[in-house]
Amino acid sequence: MDTTYQPQNIEQSWYQRWEAAGCFQPEGDGDPFAIMIPPPNVTGRLHMGHGFNNTIMDTMIRYHRMCGDPTLWQPGTDHAGIATQMIVERQLAAEGISRHELGREAFLEKVWEWKAKSGGFITSQIRRLGSSVDWSRERFTMDEGLSAAVLEAFVRLHEDGLIYRGKRLVNWDIQLQTAISDLEVDNVEQDGHIWHFRYPLAGDASTKDGKRWLVVATTRPETLLGDTAVAVHPDDERYSDLVGQSVQLPLTGRLIPIVADEHADPEKGTGCVKITPAHDFNDYEVGKRQSLMLINIFDSHARVLSRAQAFDIAGQPLPGADLDMPPALVGLDRFEARRAVVLEMEQLGLLETIEKHSNKIPKGDRSGVVIEPWLTDQWYVKASAMAEQAMGVVERGEIQFVPKQYENMYFSWMRDLQDWCISRQLWWGHRIPAWYDEDGQHYVGRSEAEVRAAHKLGDRPLRQDEDVLDTWFSSGLWTFSTLGWPQKTPELEMFHPSSVLVTGFDIIFFWVARMIMLSTQLLKNDDGTPQVPFKTVYVHGLVRDGEGQKMSKSKGNVLDPLDIIDGISLDDLIAKRTEGLMQPKLAEKITKQTRKEFPEGIAAYGTDALRFCFCSLASTGRDINFDMKRVEGYRNFCNKIWNATRFVLMNVEGQSCGQHGETDYELGLAERWIISRLQHVEQECHKQIAQYRFDLLAQSLYEFFWNEYCDWYLELAKVSLNNDSVSEARKLGTRRTLVRVLEAGLRLMHPVMPFITESIWQQVAPLAGTATDTEALTTIMRQPYPRPDTSKIDAEAEAGIEFLKQLTIAVRNIRGEMNISPARTLKVLHTGATEQQQTLLERVTPLWMAMAKLESVEPLSGTDRPFSSTQLVGQLEILIPLEGIIDMAAERGRLEKELGRLDQERKRLQGKLGNPAFADKAPAEVVAKEQAKLDDVDLRHTAIQAQIERMAH
């Protein structure tokens, strides 16, 4: 073995061997355990969030597999409709081609080409993370099978009346030329203005204060052209007599009604609101209530139409009511139109004031352009009934959120859920299975043939809907479409509902909620109740950089997990971070910042260290601030494991360590102790995995292996192995324990650190007598996860070694503080041992002498105390004679410092115990505990006081 841990030498080959041997496929006949991977974008790249997420999932998966459960980790990717189409369009644009020139079919071919080219990238990255997914079951949302599931789901939901088509206001992305859902809109704070306009009253009406106009305020003057009413509050007395009258809409001359509607807030502005139902979501609602006409003034690029289109509130065209737009405005885009309208109004003397105002503007999360509420025909999923069902399963605990607080988030979103717009005006995606006849009637079915047959359409010309479905529609079926639904497959039977979904809170709405709705709607349990997609949702935080900033390309602080695994030079990292920026001028800043953050680039830490780090960060918080120093620390931990193994192997080489079932061994106190500690850590691991506390799992493993096994047991083992007076049976016991505890420890750590544990285990297992050769590949992956054996918990050994540790630390403390060289052996005297301590002391003295490098240990005889530095272990006082060794002043200083500490502690305890309220009301147990503390402090205090006095003479 190398003297240091070199991850690159051990990681790559093992993954291939596992995969080739089929180790990732479900096996066994316990309780099935399944995780469906949140499908990443097929053409995407791995980021830290994936790294984190995969680590958590793989840890659970490997754990359950080792526990013997049939374990499925279902991998796959989604087609990311908008994102992928955008990439390919951009590539075409670079060649000066638009997708429309290419045509739909040729364009889709290009997309498939791109998918073929780049689609394997992310899956190879997942392999590098060590994720033990079942690749033989890999799925893609555009696969035939999953497409069939999408088709079936659409048709069934339509049959159940849960999918409908309608002309409604949608979030229209004018750049991408498609509708998007509410969730794909970001509201961005922006400085703007509010314009106050006069709308002249029609006829001879006037307001109560004698004005011949109403004043309305707006942030979007251009929508004036589409106004179809002015609203006032029903209880607003200022305008009550005007309700039912009209205003004459400037620029168009149209008469529009004054209506009474709760939407108008008398407190705000003048209390009058212009209503543009075809270009504002609130106004649309007013329009529904007041049966107003809808007037659409824009084309799909939000340019003013020459002739605005009128609809009734149901979306039926009112051709007679169409109207010409002011010629000067025709063809202007919405922002040009805004300026033009304001200018015009000003010239007409109808502009009252302009106020500065900051408000939130809806922007498309992909395109970044301002979203236009626009009237279009779209397909919708009805939310209400499904939402109720989806809330029910969570209320009843059929699905549990971990941490529980996310249930609130889920419920609050579900409670006022809008219908989900699922159609997209894209080409890349699942085409909507609807066909139209010449009259515009639509028919939904699994195929054109089915539609024709079902509706007796003969050979009438039909054309299929051009649009595709929202990617999240297919992702929403993921837990069961990947298992073969709508077929009744054995996998579906066995692994659905899946066990746990692991995801960040940021996609609870996008994905989690929709999966729950679609699964409960489409799948039923044997008793007919709705079937959930998973039983638990483990929600983790988002990985941020060391400063707590969100990682993003434009901030230039993204990290690729593979660069932490393999390392990267500063120059390469800068190149990576500044490549393909949306705003090239950021490059300089990013370069500077990266130089500062990683002056040496990033070292190669290996997958296991990174994974251990991710686990250690998986606490319950919402933000995970990633710190490279911690990865380094866990790389060092790997090195520790590596070198401890080297030590064990060196010490058992060529000698028996009980691997052939030998029974002629004896276990000493140290052996019994470490075996006992192993049972504790095993208990802890099961517990922490069960409660999803991977941070505490990591902590337990780290502490056991480093602070107990390495720091103490290995040192104690040296004492046994290097001592001629120790019997061969005891030495055998030591070697046996060294190997077996290591072997169990490797299995314990394997779910978190698959590579190092496997490569070491291959060497250790035969020595522990646990490896079997019955399988094609003998691997730690298929070994049982250690289960604690409580009969091996040994309180006596734990007390003994605990005592030894205290004795040893006491001597080390004196050495440290007195600056006594570790090379110098010391004579130690002791006095005041209780009977129990005396017994223990006798047992551990040989170990103590070796651990603390002592020349002799003897009881203090007579009343003559030599000048000594002293330490107390309970009642036992240990003395290290000072003569010729210690600086008297230093010792005095040390003692006085300790005395001061004890003084304070004594005061605190005396105060507490002297308070009758405490003594009377606190449980006797607690009082006794405090009293014992005080006794101990008193004892120490007296002893140190005495020592100081002795030094004074």
Added chain:
RNA sequence: AGGACCGUAGCUCAGUUGGUUAGAGCGCCACGUUGACAUCGUGGAGGUCACCAGUUCGAAUCUGGUCGGUCCUACCA
């Protein structure tokens, strides 16, 4: 505006049902290499648990408030 979460050592974070001398890693200081490991060992320094009030014998922990931070939802005509 409403809601959620958070504020613990210089940094990144643990801290179970209230009962510890408030912990870990990193960083810092001192000392230390004839072999498991300097990717190391030993010892040490470092905290008014954001602040205020309350409940309690006892609060980092429970309650209310203040301040600071993050995020979500809604609205801003």
